[in-house]
Amino acid sequence: MVKTQQYIQVHFFSELALKGGNRQMFLQQARSNLNKAIRDINEGPPIHRSMTTLIPLHDESLWPVLNERLKNVIGVERFERAWTTNPDLDSVKSLISYLVEGSNANSFRISTSRSDKSLPLNSPQINQELGTYVHELTGIGIDLNTPELNIRVRMDRREAVISLEEIRGASGMPVGSSGKVAVMLSGGIDSPVAAFKMMLRGCKIDFIHFHSFPLVEGTSREKAKDIVNLLTQFQLNSRLILVPFAEIQKQLIVTVPPAYRVILYRRLMLRIAEHLAIKEKAGALVTGESLGQVSSQTLENLSTIGQVMKHLPIFRPLIGSDKQAIIREARALGSYEISIIPDQDCCSLFVPKHPRTRSHPREIELIESKLDLNSMITQAIENAETYDSRWPVK
Ligand code: ATP
Ligand code: MG
DSSP states (O other): OOOOEEEEEEEEOGGGGGOGGGHHHHHHHHHHHHHHHHTTTOSSOOEEOSSEEEEEOOOGGGHHHHHHHHHTOTTEEEEEEEEEEOSSHHHHHHHHHHHHTTOOOSEEEEEEEESOTTSSSOHHHHHHHHHHHHHHHHOOEEOSSSOSEEEEEEEOSSOEEEEOOOEEOOOSBOTTTTOEEEEEOOSSSHHHHHHHHHHHBTOEEEEEEEEOTTTSOTHHHHHHHHHHHHHHTTTSEEEEEEEEOHHHHHHHHHHSOGGGHHHHHHHHHHHHHHHHHHHTTOSOEEOOOOTTSSGGGSHHHHHHHHTTOOSSOEEOTTTTOOHHHHHHHHHHHTOHHHHTSOOOOTTTTTOOSSOOSOOOHHHHHHHHTTSOHHHHHHHHHHTOEEEEEESSOO
16 A cells, blocks of 8 residues: 555745745745635645645545635646655655556656755656656556656655646736735726736735616626626635715716716716725726727826826726737636626716717816815715625635
């Protein structure tokens, strides 16, 4: 009987290895996020190595659910089931023979990495020795380029870890390692993708959604909640702030010429969102805007709209992406199906056929000077509701 213990071996995002003096901070965040994601199902404390972690797996039936959880942990580049044994060649050989027994693969290779340079053989020598051994034992041919079975061996002073399969994770910087940002979440396709991109750069996300209920039905609010629930799988808990915009729109409709409405809506949204973001201690505001996609996203209008920001930077992670690429990302993320559910967007409401594509801040400021912006903003903030989401849902 082979002396072994089964684990899931998790490899953290390789970019974290480049972080120099901050590497430990990033790794600690990654490990802590990983622990939280599997807290209710793990079978003993994970064992942390430098760029990898071993999660004990005694009960095989937990593998599918752990597999699903690990795919959603940002900061995990790949993972696989793995078996450990003593770091000597005889133990490794007997473990491999146990693992490949009955395999119907037609080709294989051995890929060794060796962090303990004092071991008697180097990695190519170990590959050769083990390759010959497995070939003689099973008759399977060696194929270094496209093997059906890639037997990975990691050896250090403490242990040898053998794994056969490899599953891709989400990669990215661990959520929280870059602080918190607030995402302006519409019911559309773009903003959930923008949020996910910021998560992959290590941001914890708060969400802000403006809705025109009861001027229109409440579908957009439900869509926003569904999208937040989906994205919460990657950060375990989220806050969505639902801001009523109907009153503001009613007032603007009577005072603002149609061609300027979208720009005014957006400037008001940003002012309110900046206030809420600061209250939630977010360090930036994020939108799903992409240059030239619609009239409010021309260079002039982005500039006119963005100028109302007083304290926080505004990030537009999709600014250079085309719609087809964004749709592909939304499909992969799973948000696309929610985004395409029909709803009345609060900005498409009462929008003219020919909105201004060019604008100047001064003409907009003149229109705004006739409005009581402060009371509009205060009222919207006072009437905002919060919705908190958690994952896994208990
Ligand atoms: P999306 O697909 O994200 O809705 P879009 O291409 O439809 O984007 P717009 O509707 O002009 O473009 O919105 C641009 C950005 O403004 C959105 O990506 C989002 O960040 C923000 N935004 C628009 N509407 C709302 C809303 N109702 N609540 C919060 N943010 C919004
Ligand atoms: Mg939209």
